[in-house]
Amino acid sequence: MNSPYYPNERQFMPSRDALLMWLRTRKTDEKTKPTISGLFETVNFVTDAGWTMLAILVEFGALFLTLYGAYGLYSQNQNIGVLVLSVVAVVLFISFDVIGVLLHSSDRESKVLANRELRLSPDKHRKRELVSVINKITNREFFGVVFLFLSSIIKVGAILLLGFSAANMYVTVIILMLYFIVVYVHVYHTGYWLSARRTSKMLKQEESAWSANEDREIAQPQRFIFHSSKPMEKPAFQLNRQEINFLTEREEPDGSKSFEYELVTHGCFWDEDIVKLAGAFDTRSDFCRSLIDACMRLQLIQLGRLPN
Amino acid sequence: MKSNGIKYATGSGIIAAALFGLWAIVTWEFEGEFPENEFTIDVCNCDESVRKEVIENELGMLLRFIEKDDKSGNIDFLVPRVNSGTESFLIPQIGMSWFSMQFAPVTYRMEYRDNDEAQFFNTAQSGLNPRLNAISTSILNTKCDSSDAHDFIFFVERQRTNDASINGMYSDLESLIRNELIPKVNSGLIDAGSRIRVEFGCRGGDFGCVDETACNFSAEARVDDGTCLWLDECGVCGGLGIPPGTCDCSGRVPISGYDCAGNCLDPTSSKCDADNDGVPDAFDECPNTKAQVPSGNGCPFKVELPGGEGSFIFSGKKPDQFVRCKVKSKSGKLLAKFETVNAVFPFDLKESKTIMRILGNNLADLSVEVEFIEPSEGSVIWAESDWKNVNFICRLGEEMCAFQLGEGIMKFSDN
Numbered sequence: 001m002n003s004p005y006y007p008n009e010r011q012f013m014p015s016r017d018a019l020l021m022w023l024r025t026r027k028t029d030e031k032t033k034p035t036i037s038g039l040f041e042t043v044n045f046v047t048d049a050g051w052t053m054l055a056i057l058v059e060f061g062a063l064f065l066t067l068y069g070a071y072g073l074y075s076q077n078q079n080i081g082v083l084v085l086s087v088v089a090v091v092l093f094i095s096f097d098v099i100g101v102l103l104h105s106s107d108r109e110s111k112v113l114a115n116r117e118l119r120l121s122p123d124k125h126r127k128r129e130l131v132s133v134i135n136k137i138t139n140r141e142f143f144g145v146v147f148l149f150l151s152s153i154i155k156v157g158a159i160l161l162l163g164f165s166a167a168n169m170y171v172t173v174i175i176l177m178l179y180f181i182v183v184y185v186h187v188y189h190t191g192y193w194l195s196a197r198r199t200s201k202m203l204k205q206e207e208s209a210w211s212a213n214e215d216r217e218i219a220q221p222q223r224f225i226f227h228s229s230k231p232m233e234k235p236a237f238q239l240n241r242q243e244i245n246f247l248t249e250r251e252e253p254d255g256s257k258s259f260e261y262e263l264v265t266h267g268c269f270w271d272e273d274i275v276k277l278a279g280a281f282d283t284r285s286d287f288c289r290s291l292i293d294a295c296m297r298l299q300l301i302q303l304g305r306l307p308n
Numbered sequence: 309m310k311s312n313g314i315k316y317a318t319g320s321g322i323i324a325a326a327l328f329g330l331w332a333i334v335t336w337e338f339e340g341e342f343p344e345n346e347f348t349i350d351v352c353n354c355d356e357s358v359r360k361e362v363i364e365n366e367l368g369m370l371l372r373f374i375e376k377d378d379k380s381g382n383i384d385f386l387v388p389r390v391n392s393g394t395e396s397f398l399i400p401q402i403g404m405s406w407f408s409m410q411f412a413p414v415t416y417r418m419e420y421r422d423n424d425e426a427q428f429f430n431t432a433q434s435g436l437n438p439r440l441n442a443i444s445t446s447i448l449n450t451k452c453d454s455s456d457a458h459d460f461i462f463f464v465e466r467q468r469t470n471d472a473s474i475n476g477m478y479s480d481l482e483s484l485i486r487n488e489l490i491p492k493v494n495s496g497l498i499d500a501g502s503r504i505r506v507e508f509g510c511r512g513g514d515f516g517c518v519d520e521t522a523c524n525f526s527a528e529a530r531v532d533d534g535t536c537l538w539l540d541e542c543g544v545c546g547g548l549g550i551p552p553g554t555c556d557c558s559g560r561v562p563i564s565g566y567d568c569a570g571n572c573l574d575p576t577s578s579k580c581d582a583d584n585d586g587v588p589d590a591f592d593e594c595p596n597t598k599a600q601v602p603s604g605n606g607c608p609f610k611v612e613l614p615g616g617e618g619s620f621i622f623s624g625k626k627p628d629q630f631v632r633c634k635v636k637s638k639s640g641k642l643l644a645k646f647e648t649v650n651a652v653f654p655f656d657l658k659e660s661k662t663i664m665r666i667l668g669n670n671l672a673d674l675s676v677e678v679e680f681i682e683p684s685e686g687s688v689i690w691a692e693s694d695w696k697n698v699n700f701i702c703r704l705g706e707e708m709c710a711f712q713l714g715e716g717i718m719k720f721s722d723n
Contacts, residue, residue: 136311136312137312137316142315142319145319146322149319149322149326150322150323150326153326153330156330157329157330160330
């Protein structure tokens with residue numbers, strides 16, 4: 001899913017639910033690339049989609065082997081129980097897969113938000129709490145993985161008992177490893193891919209509904225006042241949908257100066273907007289750091305996590 | 309992150325338990341008594357060169373055979389292949405295909421065959437002798453009776469020219485395996501893709517005839533298999549006796565038209581002519597005497613004058629045939645010609661008077677020629693002209709005249 005994520009991005013503002021769903025998609029890896037701890041971006045969608053398709057193909061292999069093997073056994077012994085067993089196995093492992101993927105990805109937005117707060121919070125005690133939240137395996141994540149593993153074991157059992165009954169130990173281990181890899185794919189790719197699909201769908205649907213509405217409401221620009229110890233050296237700056245306006249200059253009691261600016265965004269403040277905006281200034285400057293901080297806070301305001 | 313550790317441990321436990329369950333299900337193997345004598349066969353159709361339909365057909369044949377009430381006989385089926393590098397027992401083995409059958413008193417005799425046995429018995433043949441004379445594995449109910457005991461154990465018979473020590477009875481599968489008595493597929497003892505023959509029925513002498521009066525009585529048999537035989541009238545054990553259409557055990561057949569006793573089967577047939585005179589025995593009044601010609605009643609044609617005086621008596625003619633008597637004078641002149649259907653001439657007083665009226669009272673030196681005539685054709689069947697010097701005399705006081713033999717003189721009686 002690449003930008004523009006939807007058309008009319010200046011006038012249209014997605015709903016809060018769509019923005020929260022967006023948080024579940026894959027963000028730029030902070031460990032390998034300096035980032036702003038992304039909120040409104042989706043990266044590596046094609047990679048996730050590819051891995052997910054591969055996993056689904058392997059899943060279909062299990063489906064085919066189970067049903068075909070069960071039919072073969074049924075042809076031999078006319079035991080309807082074999083067919084029932086195979087259908088139950090198929091229903092179980094598909095259900096466990098879906099439940100597992102959904103459960104595992106359902107707590108991701110809270111961790112993304114915690115990560116953003118970690119970047120902004122000056123309180124060390126709060127920072128420790130946020131690190132704990134980020135690193136903690138939530139119950140949904142735990143049971144999601146457990147369901148995925150159970151699903152893979154059901155698949156392997158069904159294949160060995162129904163579809164490949166004469167498999168030896170080597171074949172068994174290979175099949176087991178294959179479906180454990182599928183669990184990894186579901187945990188680290190399928191959840192992101194599915195969230196991106198759902199986000200994209202929600203955004204496009206909302207935008208379509210907004211466009212079709214003759215009385216559509218134009219999104220009001222959102223503003224955030226921030227201070228910098230260094231001036232922007234321009235009275236105003238505009239890039240795409242964002243504006244920076246100089247407001248006042250103050251002298252602090254210690255003799256230092258403080259410059260007040262207004263950051264204005266039209267529509268949703270995407271992560272790539274922040275990158276472009278920050279790129280217009282010296283990234284090592286104090287103003288740029290203040291600007292990035294303001295951008296991240298403005299995103300949280302749009303999510304309703306900070307008061308306007 | 310204490311809670312994470314608990315979750316890791318719990319998750320690992322759940323997954324390990326699930327894996328153990330999976331392992332238990334996949335490797336589960338039934339041990340102990342077979343419930344209700346069930347018998348399992350695991351057939352792997354892992355070889356793409358053997359189509360699944362072929363395997364199913366082969367297995368279907370085996371199962372149909374197993375389901376028969378009468379387990380005698382044998383059946384061939386294909387030895388299934390397994391994955392490369394693995395070994396698998398043919399029977400018994402776990403699997404999803406379950407089939408029910410009764411064991412007692414059935415014997416399972418397995419004989420592994422191929423076009424060239426040496427090809428897949430090479431491993432077992434290592435040693436002095438490169439070939440086995442025979443190899444077989446039998447599994448049977450040692451009681452071999454019809455009881456419901458179902459006490460079946462493995463019996464192994466494996467003949468080797470240099471080692472017969474492993475022959476014997478084995479009550480557990482492990483010892484069979486240890487002695488390599490149940491060939492494993494891909495183990496070198498038997499090749500996958502070979503054909504396997506399973507013969508059902510008690511081994512050798514266990515089944516047989518237990519009736520001492522039978523000619524094939526077996527002292528070793530414990531179960532009567534209904535094969536008892538008895539001597540027939542020709543002394544053959546289980547024979548069918550004198551074959552139909554023959555006269556005796558040697559196979560002699562009767563002459564055409566006659567029974568074995570020589571009796572003619574159809575007396576009216578020309579074949580039934582004992583005296584060979586052309587007259588079928590049914591119409592032959594003298595069946596043992598050959599007639600001169602076949603047109604008469606079967607007796608020889610004969611003209612007699614009993615005692616040399618009296619009436620001529622004709623023999624050999626049928627009742628409807630008549631006799632023509634030509635009476636001639638000594639000089640050969642025909643004096644009279646008489647015809648009669650009677651066998652006696654003259655037959656009665658009337659005929660006698662007729663002769664007398666024509667010839668006269670007494671007449672000497674006559675010659676009489678007799679012809680037997682077929683009335684329908686008027687032809688002469690047989691004739692006799694030997695009667696010379698015949699007199700015809702009519703004595704006083706006697707009603708009937710008579711013919712008399714005498715040369716030149718008539719003889720009259722005293723009265």
